[in-house]
Amino acid sequence: MLDNKEIAKQVIEGVGGKDNIDSVAHCATRLRIMVKDKEQVDETEVENTEKVKGVFYNSGQYQIVFGTGTVNKIYNEVTGLGISGTSKGEMKKESKKQGNAFQRAIRTFGDVFVPIIPVLVATGLFMGLRGLLTQEQVLALFGVAPADINANFLLYTQVLTDTAFAFLPALVAWSAFRVFGGSPVIGIVLGLMLVNPALPNAYAVAGGDASPIFMLGFIPVVGYQGTVLPAFIAGYVGAKVEKRFRKVVPETLDLLISPFGTLLVMSVLSLFVIGPIFHSLEEVVLDVVVWLLSLPLGLAGILIGGLNQILVITGVHHIFNFLEIQLLANTGVNPYNAIITSSVAAQGGATLAVAIKSKSKKLKALAYPSALSAFLGITEPAIFGVNLRYIKPFIFGLVGGAAGGFLADILNLAATGMAVTVIPGTLLYLNDQILWYILSNLVAIGVAFGLTYLFGYSDKMREDIEGSNA
Incomplete structure (x- = not known):
């Protein structure tokens, strides 16, 4: 097993050497390298480096997924080898200079809305909890009727749920x-x-x-x-x-x-x-x-659930934060969340199928945590680390997303908030929707898992890909 210093050396060599690196930074899970020439990057070499869980290029940065804790150690080794370190904020400013006008506009849009999403997430969770605690069936378990709830307590919950949007x-x-x-x-x-x-x-x-x-x-x-x-x-x-x-x-x-x-x-x-x-x-x-969203026969669910993760690849999915905020502010509910949750869950299902079917210890070590990440709402490790590498798992993930989105649509599922999906997203459906929410996610996962396990992956595919990249 290589030590972190050797891994850092391999990463530097894989991205074209020190002369091809402008700066390096890291977030919670990814090493972010600003490269001068993307063409000099040997993506296969980086992907095959020990402890690397996925790689992709986005916003002018070559991003290497190492995972929590590991990335800090690799970053320290990389900067210790003479590479200039920088803050995420400085790297963000540098990355804004790269990409076309549309990509820069999308990044700017995201920079405005991402910082306010946490309070909207909190508000949505408060809405879900209030919905749970004021249900007649739940109150009955404690021998309480809705009319018995103190008016001042209801006023307090209204302050929690209405302030951010007001x-x-x-x-x-x-x-x-x-x-x-x-x-x-x-x-x-x-x-x-x-x-x-x-x-x-x-x-x-x-x-x-x-x-x-x-x-x-x-x-x-x-x-x-x-x-x-x-x-x-x-x-x-x-x-x-x-x-x-x-x-x-x-x-x-x-x-x-x-x-x-x-x-x-x-x-x-x-x-x-x-x-x-x-x-x-x-x-x-x-x-x-x-x-x-009101298209008949579940068409909205099929379209949005089937195509959402393609937008994640392009990075333009952040623009839909605006639409979700508007839906919540104007209608009080967010049916878009229920549909895209299925698309997220489905990519996790496809990655899980690869993990179970593969006999490669390295691929299993990559795919299992990537699937878990997707079930917690973050699909980039699953998409870039596993599914896109073999193509079919990603496509079957899209099919699973369409299936789950269709079910969520015809069941009229609607979240009380935004920005959290799959397992954390259950907190947005703590009312009479919770069982249907779980069902739509299970359908998305099941379809993607089944298709990928049967038709979407084999170790021969992995060997052929690794052989062609040798």
Whole structure:
């Protein structure tokens, strides 16, 4: 067995040597190497390196999956051999320079929304727990009726579940200012202006209980509770406006004039121009998504469940965070989550089939933890480490995702939150949906596992691939 220093040497050689490496960083599971020339990377050599569980190229980085704990040790050995280390933040800035305009736009979009997802996940879990604790059947186990629940306790649970979405524009504007180079605190205040209680509540207007305010007689103005796109655009424009102010205002007046000018300009633009225009566009986008999810005969489940993991390969799947947030903010439920959960579970099922069927100890050591990772909601190790390598397991994983997505769709499954799937995702279905949620996942796993085990993998395939790469 090689020690970590020898493994680090093999990795450096495999990616083209020291001269082909700009910098290296690591996250919880992956060594992230910024390479100068992707063509110099010998992917087969890296894949066959001891302790490597998967490799792929994304966002300008050659990412090598080692797993928790191991990656820290390999990183230390790599930097000890004279490779320049850098932080993930610095590497992210460097990677933004790479890729086409669409790829860079998607990465930027993800940079804005990823930091706010944890609080939305927490909110979704609170919703699931509240749904469980207020079920009549569950309360009956403790000899309690719904009418017996203390009103103040219900109010407390409402605070837990409603706050994040009530002030969602403030979260989005904060993150957008941060990403686009403005002062995040100005973003927070601008976002809060969009949901100021002095404005007609968006939900009340939608329900017919309130009317918009008309500025200049023709511009409808409402609060923007639960909206995403207006806050995103306001954050982007606001950061540019602030940077312009700070560029032209003398330093002695900067603290006074720049925040004042930014909020003055952006309050007018956000409430009277950006808000009305992009809120209308947002409603169109949401209507299209809702229409797609309402297609008859489980078609939405088949399409989304079958194709979702292809998007994971391209890296553009993060854009759908926006759609999930919008579904939750406007409808209170997220049917998209139930469908994509099946696509995630199915890739794990296909990888599990490879692990069980293969006689290769190295492949088993890679496939079993990769399958577990997928069942916990992370499919990259399964996809890049196993399924794509043999092609058929990935395809049968897509078929399993379509089957599970079809079932989730016709059963009308809908999550109370977002961003967690498969086993952790059960917390989003702690109501009368839980059994159907488990069933749809088992169908996805079973179809992918069965097809892969019977038709999708053999050790001869592995030997042929390894032989052709020798």
